[in-house]
Amino acid sequence: PPAWDGASRVTILLLGLDTEVKTDDQGQISPDRVGPARSDTMILLTIDPQTKTAGMLSIPRDLWVNIPGFGYARINTAYYNGEAYKLPGGGPALAMRTVEQVIGVPVQYYAQIEFWAFTRLIDDIDKITVYVEKKITLDPVGPGADEIVMPRGWRKLGGVEALAYVRNRHTQDGDVDRSRRQQQVIMAFRDKVLDPANLPQMVSAAPKIYGDIQAGVHTNLSFDDAMRLGMLMKDIPMESIQRGVINNSMVTFGNVTVKGQNQQILKPIPDKIRELRDSIFATGGALSPLAKGADALDLAKQEGATVSVLNGSYTAGIAGKTADYLKSLGINVVNTGNADQFPAATKVIDHRGRPYALKYFQELFRLNAGVQIVSKYDPTAAVDIEIILADDWAASNPMP
Structure with missing residues (x-):
C-alpha cells in the first residue's frame, strides 16, 4: 500500500487466527502454529488525525457474507481461502477486501498478531488491569493449567490469563461478549503503556516489546508509519475512542448446510450495520467532532x-x-x-x-x-x- 500521508483517515484490520494454541516445555505459548488458519478475531480500527478521534468495530466470525471470488460463507473463512489458494496478498488481502464490502469503507492496512506474541507483550509490560463485568470461568492454555473463576471486579491479567479472557465464548452473549472483552484488553494495554507513571518501566521493557512486535505482529504498515500512528494514538483521549460490536440486534440467525454439515450463521442487516459504522467513523465518542458541534x-x-x-x-x-x-x-x-x-x-x-x-x-x-x-x-x-x-x-x- 502507499505510505500514509499523515493527514488522511487510516483504517486497519486487526486479525487474530483460530490456530490451535501450543505450549513449549516451559509452558510458554509457542510460536509454532497448529491447525487451520481462519480469522478468530476481526476488529476494524479507524484513526482520524484531522479530528483526533478513533474507533473500533468488532465483526463476528460467523457473519454470512459474500467473499470475493468464493461466494457466500462465514467471514472467518476469507483469511483461510486467501492463504489456501495463495492469492496475491494471501489471507490478509482477501480478509480486507471482504470487510470493505461488508462495512463499506476502504481498508488500507492490516495487523495480525500471533497468540504467543499477544501473551508475551502483556507479560512484557507486567500485566494489564481490566474490570470483569460478569463472573467468568477461564480455561488457560498450558500444562497443568487449572480453570480460573473470575468474580466481578478489577483484575490484573498476565499474558496467558489475558489470552483466555479474550478467547472465551461461553457466556450468555457468546461472541458479542468476547468482542467487548477483546476491545477492553486493547484499551487496557494502551492505558498501561501510555500512563506517564509507567514511563520508566516502559523504557526498560522497550527492547523486549520491540522484539516481540517484530517477530509476532505481521503488518503491511511500514515501521515509520506504525511509529507515527502510535504517536498519534498518544494524543487521542480515551473519550474520543468509540467502540462498537456488531451485535445480535444487527443480524438475523440462520442455518446452512456446508459440505454436509449444518452451520449456524449470522446474516447481516445492512442498514443497522451501516448506522453502527457511521456512529463510530463520524459521530463516535463524547469528544467527537460532530458531538462537539463541529460543522x-x-x-x-x-x-x-x-x-x-x-x-x-x-x-x-x-x-x-x-x-x-x-x-x-x-x-x-x-x-x-x-x-x-x-x-x-x-x-x-x-x-x-x-x-x-x-x-x-x-x-x-x-x-x-x-x-x-x-x-x-x-x-x-x-x-x-x-x-x-x-x-x-x-x-x-x-x-x-
Whole structure:
C-alpha cells in the first residue's frame, strides 16, 4: 500500500487466527502454529488525525457474507481461502477486501498478531488491569493449567490469563461478549503503556516489546508509519475512542448446510450495520467532532469525497444547478448528468464509506438514512458518492 500521508483517515484490520494454541516445555505459548488458519478475531480500527478521534468495530466470525471470488460463507473463512489458494496478498488481502464490502469503507492496512506474541507483550509490560463485568470461568492454555473463576471486579491479567479472557465464548452473549472483552484488553494495554507513571518501566521493557512486535505482529504498515500512528494514538483521549460490536440486534440467525454439515450463521442487516459504522467513523465518542458541534459541511470538505450529481427528476437542469451550488460550498463535485432512473425521493449511493459527507448530505437533502442512503461498496466506482436527485429536491431546496 502507499505510505500514509499523515493527514488522511487510516483504517486497519486487526486479525487474530483460530490456530490451535501450543505450549513449549516451559509452558510458554509457542510460536509454532497448529491447525487451520481462519480469522478468530476481526476488529476494524479507524484513526482520524484531522479530528483526533478513533474507533473500533468488532465483526463476528460467523457473519454470512459474500467473499470475493468464493461466494457466500462465514467471514472467518476469507483469511483461510486467501492463504489456501495463495492469492496475491494471501489471507490478509482477501480478509480486507471482504470487510470493505461488508462495512463499506476502504481498508488500507492490516495487523495480525500471533497468540504467543499477544501473551508475551502483556507479560512484557507486567500485566494489564481490566474490570470483569460478569463472573467468568477461564480455561488457560498450558500444562497443568487449572480453570480460573473470575468474580466481578478489577483484575490484573498476565499474558496467558489475558489470552483466555479474550478467547472465551461461553457466556450468555457468546461472541458479542468476547468482542467487548477483546476491545477492553486493547484499551487496557494502551492505558498501561501510555500512563506517564509507567514511563520508566516502559523504557526498560522497550527492547523486549520491540522484539516481540517484530517477530509476532505481521503488518503491511511500514515501521515509520506504525511509529507515527502510535504517536498519534498518544494524543487521542480515551473519550474520543468509540467502540462498537456488531451485535445480535444487527443480524438475523440462520442455518446452512456446508459440505454436509449444518452451520449456524449470522446474516447481516445492512442498514443497522451501516448506522453502527457511521456512529463510530463520524459521530463516535463524547469528544467527537460532530458531538462537539463541529460543522458538518466543514468536516465533509476536509474528507474530500468525490461526488457525482445525477438528475432523476422531471425538472431539466436541476443536476447542473445543484452541482454548482455544492461546488460553491466546497464539495468536490466531479461529474453531472442524467440518471437512468426516476426515484420517488432523492437518494445517495455510498461507494467508499465517506461518513462526514454522508452526514452532511443527510441534513442537506433531508434524507431518511435507512431508506434514501444506500451502501454499495465498489472500489472501482468513478466517484465516492452518487447523488440521484428526485422531484422532492427540485420542488423544495435552499439553493438561491
